[in-house]
Amino acid sequence: MTSPALNPAAFSNPSGVAAAIQSALSMLRPPPDLKPSEWAEMNLRIPEGNAKPGPYRIANAPYQREPMDMFVDPECHRATLMWGAQVGKTLTALVVQGYGIEMRPQSQMMMQPSQGDVQTWLETKFNPLVESSRTISRLVAKPRGRDGVNNQRMKSYPGGFMMMAWSGSPKTMRGRSAPLIVCDEVDGYERTEEGHPVGLLWQRSATFEDERFLLEISTPTLKGASYIEDMFEAGDQRRFHVACPHCHEHQCLKWSNVTWQGRRSTDVVDYEEDLHDEHKPDTAGYCCQGCGAVWSDGERMAAIRQAESVGAGWVASKPFNGHASYHLWEAYSLFRRLSGIVRDYLDKLRTDDIQTFVNVCLAQTYEIKGDRVDPTGLLSRGEVYPADAPMGVLYITAGVDMQSDRLELEIVGWGAGEESWSLGYQILHGDPMMDDVWQDLDDVLAGEFRHESGMRMRIQAACLDTGGTSGYTQRAYEYLKGRTGRRLFGIKGVGGWGRPVVEKGMKKQSGKRLRNVDLYLVGVDEAKLMTMRRLANEAPGPGYCHLPSDRYDLEGWARQVTAERLVVRYVKGQPVREWHKPDKARNEALDCRNYALAALKIMAPSFNRLAERLASYMARGGEGPTEPALRAENVEIPQMATPEPSKQTAPIRRPAQAGRPGVKKNWVTGWK
Missing domain, CATH: 3.40.50.300 (P-loop containing nucleotide triphosphate hydrolases)
Structure with a gap:
């Protein structure tokens, strides 16, 4: 607010003095109460x-x-x-x-x-x-x-x-x-x-x-x-x-109500319908959702100006x-003008940059289309298995994910061509710093499965994630030492394209006697890609994933295992592949499946030989060796070289967890 100027000549007469006083008093007024x-x-x-x-x-x-x-x-x-x-x-x-x-x-x-x-x-x-x-x-x-x-x-x-x-x-x-x-x-x-x-x-x-x-x-x-x-x-x-x-x-x-000659899409989600050359942006108008009348730009602008005055x-x-x-x-x-907005939309379609239009023009978030399986499609696969382990199962592994207040694990049966059967999913609640939750894990891993042939089977290899804070990592090492003979392996996830699903890492020392713990590295990017593509396979056979409808919360599991998607971002003009997980999504089920896959890759069993032994067992009418017949030989774990991961530029956006699946308790003993 500009202060009023005082005129000294105004003090030469009474009226001038009054005016000067009035002017001075006006300087003391508070500023107007403006919004x-x-x-x-x-x-x-x-x-x-x-x-x-x-x-x-x-x-x-x-x-x-x-x-x-x-x-x-x-x-x-x-x-x-x-x-x-x-x-x-x-x-x-x-x-x-x-x-x-x-x-x-x-x-x-x-x-x-x-x-x-x-x-x-x-x-x-x-x-x-x-x-x-x-x-x-x-x-x-x-x-x-x-x-x-x-x-x-x-x-x-x-x-x-x-x-x-x-x-x-x-x-x-x-x-x-x-x-x-x-x-x-x-x-x-x-x-x-x-x-x-x-x-x-x-x-x-x-x-x-x-x-x-x-x-x-x-x-x-x-x-x-x-x-x-x-x-x-x-x-x-x-x-x-x-x-x-x-x-x-x-x-x-x-946006769905913007109309022009040539538009075939109903909203931005089906924008690919507009990839043709028959558009006439100059015909753009706005279609009323009530009466269907098409507004001109002038009518649209007038409606915006008058909105507050008509109670809108x-x-x-x-x-x-x-x-x-x-x-x-x-x-x-x-x-x-709407014609200009439509032209921008069509330009972004031609340059494959629809995200910019969605973000900047529509002020909406863009959902990336990438390598991701629809979780609702997995629900239709739910089966009731004829036995704890169906006939195609020749080998069983487990993948264990460690969290600060629980352990989660999936039991997976594998067959020829790495066709898989999810045999169970378990959440073991408890602080990993304490012994109770690890005893629960021992009990689960020692569980017995009745094969459809009548044979008894057990989990033949398992991988435990050792990542996390140093205290929990050390606790995982302490649990693992002495259990290598039981084929329970410690793993650590590493990123980078071009890595194998699993490779021999390093030896970690744990305990007062500093016993060595073998640590394997899991190439999580490649493992996730393999799992996602197998989940997308809709025909039973090699790579197909069978899912049970009655052993755990399949819907919750499906949300977690499909939580991430492979997307391509451009950094300094170069394409970069990376896995994107929404902030609130949970992905423990995906990690557990990948760790079970890693256990299979570490052991590398011969499915042909296992199938021959199963056929021999059945030919004898179910007599003879049972569970040991389906165990892999005592093979030496191969020392795998660590390749240089492909160089990837850092992501340009922060991509930067869905509810965890619930599971029926005591599912192992409940099958006997």
């Missing part, structure tokens, strides 16, 4: 280089009003903007920050993904805004001035300061807190050892209690790995509704709990 959106219209100018430079007008983006004003809502302490391009998400944040400088002075934290992003934001967004606004430029300290700080790490002003931070540098966050926090492009943040950067800043602002406010904005990225989508779903999920100019039904704009606007789908979350995509921009 952020009102303050923006009175004080902000959009710098040159933007779509519509000049004085800020909320009518050009009416959907920005409510998110801005949530800053002064005493009931709201967090706002999440999952917005696309061309809708002003950065400007919305700048208004909140400017309001926090002039109207409600307080300290602020501003976070970007990287230091370079901070510098770009200062040079292209914040500094031009300060320079174009008389009120803010008067308050923010001048560069190299003596009245405050103005650099790339901090901006000072009366009543507070703005500190800059970036996610890749924990030290820029450590020991800092402020009541107002703005986090830009949060899906680009690197997680630190201490946790997610936004969560760290939010936690450190707890001392401000009800005075704190967090604004987090971003376009989303990958399904299951998008922080902004998680936070949007944690809020009350607001979408901007408009009224149809024909039937007046209120509705939010959807932002509508939440969940109860408000202090966290307002907003979704908005490019069709709401009053500076974008």
Whole structure:
């Protein structure tokens, strides 16, 4: 607010004195009680280089009003903007920050993904805004001035300061807190050892209690790995509704309702239907979900401008709990025609870059199509086996995964061509630092199986994952020592393409007498690929995976074993293959299956010889050797060379767990 100037000549007469006094008193008036959106219209100018430079007008983006004003809502302490391009998400944040400088002075934290992003934001967004606004430029300290700080790490002003931070540098966050926090492009943040950067800043602002406010904005990225989508779903999920100019039904704009000549897809999930050359983008319009009328661009824009005045606007789908979350995509921009959006869509189709369109234009997460089996398809395979181990089973292995509070294991029967039968899945609850859970594991591994031929079988080899924290790893070594003769092997998963499924690793020493423990390395990337492709095999025979319908929670198992998918990312123009697991997914079942496979590869039994022995046993009418007939010979474990793994560039995104499958208890003894 500019102070009124006093005119000394006005004091030469009584009326002038009165006017001077009135002018002086006006300087003592408090600033007007403006909301952020009102303050923006009175004080902000959009710098040159933007779509519509000049004085800020909320009518050009009416959907920005409510998110801005949530800053002064005493009931709201967090706002999440999952917005696309061309809708002003950065400007919305700048208004909140400017309001926090002039109207409600307080300290602020501003976070970007990287230091370079901070510098770009200062040079292209914040500094031009300060320079174009008389009120803010008067308050923010001048560069190299003596009245405050103005650099790339901090901006000072009366009543507070703005500190800059970036996610890749924990030290820029450590020991800092402020009541107002703005986090830009949060899906680009690197997680630190201490946790997610936004969560760290939010936690450190707890001392401000009800005075704190967090604004987090971003376009989303990958399904299951998008922080902004998680936070949007944690809020009350607001979408901007408009009224149809024909039937007046209120509705939010959807990509599926955009129509043009040549469109064959129904939504973005079936975009491949639009891979043809018969499109006419200039015919694009919006089809009302109520009456089916097709709106022109002018009608769509008018509906957006008038939304709040007709009782539409932002509508939440969940109860408000202090966290307002907003979704908005490019069709709401009053500076974008639908024909332009359609052209962008078709361009991305031609260049095989549909993810960019989904993320940036639609403001939706992109679900990658990769090597993954549909878990629902596995459920239809459920069988009721005629015996503990069906006729095709010639060899049995187990894979054991160690967690901090339990052991999980799968028992797998193998036949010719490595056709497999899942014989059981068990969860052994207990602290691996204690003896009880290991005794339970001994009992399970000693279980007996009745083969369909009548023969008795046992688990002939097993692999135990020794990964994890050092304490648990050492405890696993202690369990393994002395059990190599029982063909129980310690393993450690290693990444990298080109590795064998299993290779001899190193010897680890454990116990007071420092007894050696053989450790095998499992090439997890190749093992997962082999397992996934076998699960995708729909014809019984070599490689096929048989699944039981009545021995454990098959649905839970299927979710876990298919939790990951092989995707291809491009890093510096080069394709990189990697396994992607959604943040909340669990994959212990996949690990157990791979470890059971590793046990088979270590022992390398001759299925032809085992089949001959089984045939001989059956020819004798079930008389003669039983379980030992199906054991592999006492072969020497081969020393496998460790090849150089293929060089892979680090992933460009953080991909960065579904419920564990429940299992019927005592399934081993229950089969007798």
